[in-house]
Every structure is written in structure tokens, then in C-alpha cells.
Amino acid sequence: MQRLFRIFLVEDEDLVRNVAAQELVDAGFEVVEASSGHEALRLLHADDGLDALFTDIRLGHGPDGWDVAAAFRASHPERPVIYASGYAPGEHRRLSNSLFFPKPYRPSQISGALRLVLGAGLREPAPQPAAPETGVPLMRLTYMSRPTASGREPSAVQAMTRLAQQCQALNRLSGLTGALLVGEEWFIQVLEGESTAVLGALDRINRDARHEDLRIFELTPASGRMFGGWAMHVGRVEAVEPELLWRCVEGFRHPGPRAAELLIEALTQSVRKAA
Ligand SMILES: Cc1cc2nc3c(=O)[nH]c(=O)nc-3n(C[C@H](O)[C@H](O)[C@H](O)COP(=O)(O)O)c2cc1C
Structure with a gap:
């Protein structure tokens, strides 16, 4: 069986994390979750099989999303990074070749972007409205x-x-x-x-x-x-x-x-x- 892409989801708000995790699972990804910067860094050291990072910037006390992304990039220079935040001071710390979604975002936008950056023909995307002229979404x-x-x-x-x-x-x-x-x-x-x-x-x-x-x-x-x-x-x-x-x-x-x-x-x- 084909291995699912594993997404590292870092978000301190439980409700937001649960909704995002559900969307990613529905989109055919495996999800590894962390609810704080400290937990994220711990998991990063323990788990080498994370294919992409999707992180909030502000994570309460301790390391923030910029720190988590820097650590992820240091150990996996080629793997995709996506940030999301409502208010994100420290823009200069954003990694090159990363995507940034302002909050509030639609979870389906994140799964779509992950498909793109992972080059994943994971699964057919959810049904989308068809273009009247060609019938293509x-x-x-x-x-x-x-x-x-x-x-x-x-x-x-x-x-x-x-x-x-x-x-x-x-x-x-x-x-x-x-x-x-x-x-x-x-x-x-x-x-x-x-x-x-x-x-x-x-x-x-x-x-x-x-x-x-x-x-x-x-x-x-x-x-x-x-x-x-x-x-x-x-x-x-x-x-x-x-x-x-x-x-x-x-x-x-x-x-x-x-x-x-x-x-x-x-x-x-x-x-x-x-x-
Ligand atoms: C502000 C902006 C708008 C762009 N809009 C488009 C676009 O509408 N379609 C597209 O294919 N590329 C778009 N691009 C990407 C570039 O046009 C494209 O990467 C570039 O021409 C490729 O150059 P290269 O082959 O030298 O890398 C845009 C880039 C910038 C900075």
C-alpha cells in the first residue's frame, strides 16, 4: 500500500487544531499534532518521517512557529513549510520558499496547498464546481x-x-x-x-x-x-x-x-x- 504523506501540524488552539487535523485526514494525509512549541521541538527530534510542516506562529509561551519552522528546515532542508497566523510579528524570520496563510483560513486551502507543495497525487481532490465552458473544476x-x-x-x-x-x-x-x-x-x-x-x-x-x-x-x-x-x-x-x-x-x-x-x-x- 502507498504510504500516506505525514503532515506535522503545530497549533496551540485545540479547536483550530482539531478542525485542521480533520480536514487533512479527510484529504488523505496522516497527521502528527503538537499543541505547543516545546512539544513540537520534542517531536521533531523524535520523528524523522515528517513530510511537511504546517504551523501557527504564536504558540503561547516558549518557542514560536518561526522557531519550529527553523528547526524543521535545519533537519529537512527540502521539505515544505506552511505558516498560518492572524498576527505575525517577526516576518523577517520567515523561511524562503515557504507559504503563508493569514488566519482565518479555510482548512481546505491548506490541504490544497499541501497537495501542491508535496507534488502529491494523493487522492482525487474533493468534488469542486465545474467550469461551465469545459466541465473542468x-x-x-x-x-x-x-x-x-x-x-x-x-x-x-x-x-x-x-x-x-x-x-x-x-x-x-x-x-x-x-x-x-x-x-x-x-x-x-x-x-x-x-x-x-x-x-x-x-x-x-x-x-x-x-x-x-x-x-x-x-x-x-x-x-x-x-x-x-x-x-x-x-x-x-x-x-x-x-x-x-x-x-x-x-x-x-x-x-x-x-x-x-x-x-x-x-x-x-x-x-x-x-x-
Ligand atoms: C507579482 C508577480 C505576479 C506573477 N504572476 C504570474 C502569473 O500570473 N502567472 C504565472 O505563471 N507566473 C506568474 N508569476 C511568476 C513569474 O512570472 C515567473 O516565475 C517568471 O516569469 C519565471 O521566470 P524564470 O523562468 O526566469 O524563473 C508572477 C510573479 C510575480 C512576482
Whole structure:
């Protein structure tokens, strides 16, 4: 029998941990749980067979999620790390090539992301709404990130044009549509298409050194495309109404249940202006 992938789930709130564990088991993973940083470090030393880490950042007293992830990465440099947190000071401690989900997250988003990062054809994903045009399940990714210096070079306009051309070419190949807002301080993007294509793009996006601090607000089955006409609409963040942009930025810092909705509203505003 094929071995199940083993996920190390570290979360100090019992209710949140139980819900996440159940989702991961339902998605076909084996789950090893820890409810504190100390317990997590103990288990890490005792168990070498953990395939991926999914950890909360704030774990009460003792080591936090950044510490647990650093220890996990030190012993398993190639294994995936996913963080989740509502409020996470210490962003500079985030490991490269990791995923970050702001809380509250949908547990199914975590199992979807784990499938991606583990390259797991674990089990068929749960039934998802079908795309009317092809009958294939669609997925939507909504995230916000911060440009790095290399994301702004050699000039803002040139960098934006190059990025737009790259995204559009890649998206045409894989049937992806969406919108991207570019600014000095922020990237906001929504990407929609067949789930394997979205997850493939997320992998590329996550590795791209032109941005950092990528926070996923939505990685979810979608019943249809919201930006169907665009291989990737690209606009400037400054084109968004200042109050809406301010609420998006607040949502990045202190995520609430409407954070993804606000990002999509900002992207829609930009598309409407371009139309
Ligand atoms: C802000 C941002 C948005 C991106 N959007 C997309 C996208 O829509 N589709 C995609 O396939 N890749 C996207 N990427 C990833 C890059 O375009 C891709 O990794 C890069 O062009 C590949 O370059 P390389 O082959 O030199 O590594 C994005 C990257 C960044 C920084």
C-alpha cells in the first residue's frame, strides 16, 4: 500500500487544531499534532518521517512557529513549510520558499496547498464546481505580497511591463485569467483557472524573487471566472480608491474574514477603469 504523506501540524488552539487535523485526514494525509512549541521541538527530534510542516506562529509561551519552522528546515532542508497566523510579528524570520496563510483560513486551502507543495497525487481532490465552458473544476487564488528591490528594477515602468508580459505569456499557455495590481509597496493579484494550472502558477509565483512576504487570502474552488477576458490585467495600485487600498493594506496586516473580498474589489476597480 502507498504510504500516506505525514503532515506535522503545530497549533496551540485545540479547536483550530482539531478542525485542521480533520480536514487533512479527510484529504488523505496522516497527521502528527503538537499543541505547543516545546512539544513540537520534542517531536521533531523524535520523528524523522515528517513530510511537511504546517504551523501557527504564536504558540503561547516558549518557542514560536518561526522557531519550529527553523528547526524543521535545519533537519529537512527540502521539505515544505506552511505558516498560518492572524498576527505575525517577526516576518523577517520567515523561511524562503515557504507559504503563508493569514488566519482565518479555510482548512481546505491548506490541504490544497499541501497537495501542491508535496507534488502529491494523493487522492482525487474533493468534488469542486465545474467550469461551465469545459466541465473542468476551477480554482481561484488571491494574494498580496511586497515587491523586493529586484521587483522594482531597473525602473518601475520597465519592471511592470516585463512582469506583465511574462505573466500574460505563461497564463495564455495554461488557460489562466486574472488581474494584478503593481505598486511601490504592494502586489495584489487574483488568478483563476483549472486547479492544476493555478497551483502550478502559485509555485512559480512563490519562487519569484521580485517579491516577498506573500500572503494567500484565498485558494479556493470557484464556480466561474471573474476576470475571464484577461490573460492578466495589469494596473497600478495608485489607480485604486485610497480608502479601499487602505482597507486592503489593513487586511494584509490584520486579516479579517472580508480580506479576500476587498482585494477582489480593488482589482475589479482597476479592470473597470481600463475597460
Ligand atoms: C507579482 C508577480 C505576479 C506573477 N504572476 C504570474 C502569473 O500570473 N502567472 C504565472 O505563471 N507566473 C506568474 N508569476 C511568476 C513569474 O512570472 C515567473 O516565475 C517568471 O516569469 C519565471 O521566470 P524564470 O523562468 O526566469 O524563473 C508572477 C510573479 C510575480 C512576482
